[in-house]
Amino acid sequence: MDGDKKPWDPSQLRKYDLNLEEIPRLHYKDPKIDEYIKENKPVVITESNIVKPAVQRWSLEYLERNLGHSGHTVFVSRNHKFKYYDEKKIYNRVSNTKGVEFTPPTRKVEMRIEDFMKRVKEWKKGDERIYLQQSLTTTVGNNIVEDFVKFDWDYVNGKQTKHNWGPLTSNLLFIAMEGNQTPCHYDEQENFFAQVQGYKRCILFPPSQFECLYPYPVHHPHDRQSMVDFERPDYNKFPKFKNVKGWEAVVGPGDVLYIPIYWWHHIESLLRGGPTVTVNFWYKGGPSTLEYPLKDHQKVSITRNVEKMLLEVLQDPKEVGPLLRSMVLGRYT
Ligand SMILES: CC1(C)c2ccccc2-c2ccc(C[C@@H](CC(=O)O)C(=O)C(=O)O)cc21
Numbered sequence: 001m002d003g004d005k006k007p008w009d010p011s012q013l014r015k016y017d018l019n020l021e022e023i024p025r026l027h028y029k030d031p032k033i034d035e036y037i038k039e040n041k042p043v044v045i046t047e048s049n050i051v052k053p054a055v056q057r058w059s060l061e062y063l064e065r066n067l068g069h070s071g072h073t074v075f076v077s078r079n080h081k082f083k084y085y086d087e088k089k090i091y092n093r094v095s096n097t098k099g100v101e102f103t104p105p106t107r108k109v110e111m112r113i114e115d116f117m118k119r120v121k122e123w124k125k126g127d128e129r130i131y132l133q134q135s136l137t138t139t140v141g142n143n144i145v146e147d148f149v150k151f152d153w154d155y156v157n158g159k160q161t162k163h164n165w166g167p168l169t170s171n172l173l174f175i176a177m178e179g180n181q182t183p184c185h186y187d188e189q190e191n192f193f194a195q196v197q198g199y200k201r202c203i204l205f206p207p208s209q210f211e212c213l214y215p216y217p218v219h220h221p222h223d224r225q226s227m228v229d230f231e232r233p234d235y236n237k238f239p240k241f242k243n244v245k246g247w248e249a250v251v252g253p254g255d256v257l258y259i260p261i262y263w264w265h266h267i268e269s270l271l272r273g274g275p276t277v278t279v280n281f282w283y284k285g286g287p288s289t290l291e292y293p294l295k296d297h298q299k300v301s302i303t304r305n306v307e308k309m310l311l312e313v314l315q316d317p318k319e320v321g322p323l324l325r326s327m328v329l330g331r332y333t
């Protein structure tokens with residue numbers, strides 16, 4: 001019995017200069033899970049049946065046979081980073097803050113599942129990397145739909161109701177290559193991040209660390225992403241990044257990580273760990289009544305509204321920074 005054989009080892013994690021603590025791992029029947037969710041704190045839910053049919057059946061071969069014959073959305077990157085960007089914010093005049101054309105770091109293509117799997121199998125160092133994203137709707141094969149309806153919906157619907165979340169907006173399926181990295185960003189939705197195959201390292205930071213993570217301006221295509229490159233942080237441009245304090249978990253098949261709304265997350269498929277499969281459950285946030293003291297994520301939301309309003313009236317993004325500086329420096333500092 002190789003009981004001591006760990007499913008992964010630390011050499012499979014990229015090295016960062018970060019102060020990190022472990023995210024708690026709780027058995028899905030543990031009532032303490034609801035305390036974490038109520039306090040908008042991350043927790044790994046273990047041993048659940050949330051995506052059990054997928055854990056049991058969704059091997060790469062099964063997905064290749066059953067995902068469906070329509071093209072799937074695949075992102076292509078020349079390196080291991082898959083940085084999200086909002087296409088709608090590239091072309092409108094207000095996006096390029098310094099008048100510099102925005103060059104998308106990844107491109108989006110439609111690919112048949114067979115071609116995706118072939119490129120993953122034949123990938124060599126130096127080749128472009130790919131990352132498949134597919135919404136789990138009726139366009140996928142019947143077997144996948146049957147597995148999907150057998151997820152433990154009672155459990156996730158129960159949490160959605162108990163914590164007054166908004167509606168489930170989407171379940172996305174992700175197939176990543178080993179080593180793929182999704183750089184640090186936040187989403188404006190609650191997220192049950194269900195790991196199906198392979199292992200992913202998730203590094204999270206609370207919304208209160210906004211000042212240490214230097215998000216792009218709201219009108220920038222990389223809105224909601226951190227400007228800091230975790231592998232080569234520029235401490236001159238981003239001095240407060242030195243003070244960042246995060247939480248991490250390596251999730252494997254059957255683990256479900258609760259990523260609270262507005263929490264920053266940096267996610268990577270382990271090095272030499274083979275392809276990974278994840279299903280996420282995105283929910284709209286609950287009703288955000290302004291109760292005092294305000295929650296940290298509500299303050300972030302307010303800053304977003306200020307930036308959007310200023311841009312709306314100033315029109316030119318180059319004027320937003322100077323106006324904010326003139327408002328604050330010497331007066332609020
Ligand atoms: C990298 C990729 C494919 C992508 C490219 C271009 C636009 C959007 C996205 C996008 C959005 C979500 C994820 C899943 C996950 C990160 C992870 O598991 O890697 C995550 O962030 C979340 O569940 O919130 C992954 C991606």
Ligand SMILES: [Zn+2]
Nearest residue numbers: 185186187265
């Ligand atoms: Zn995300």
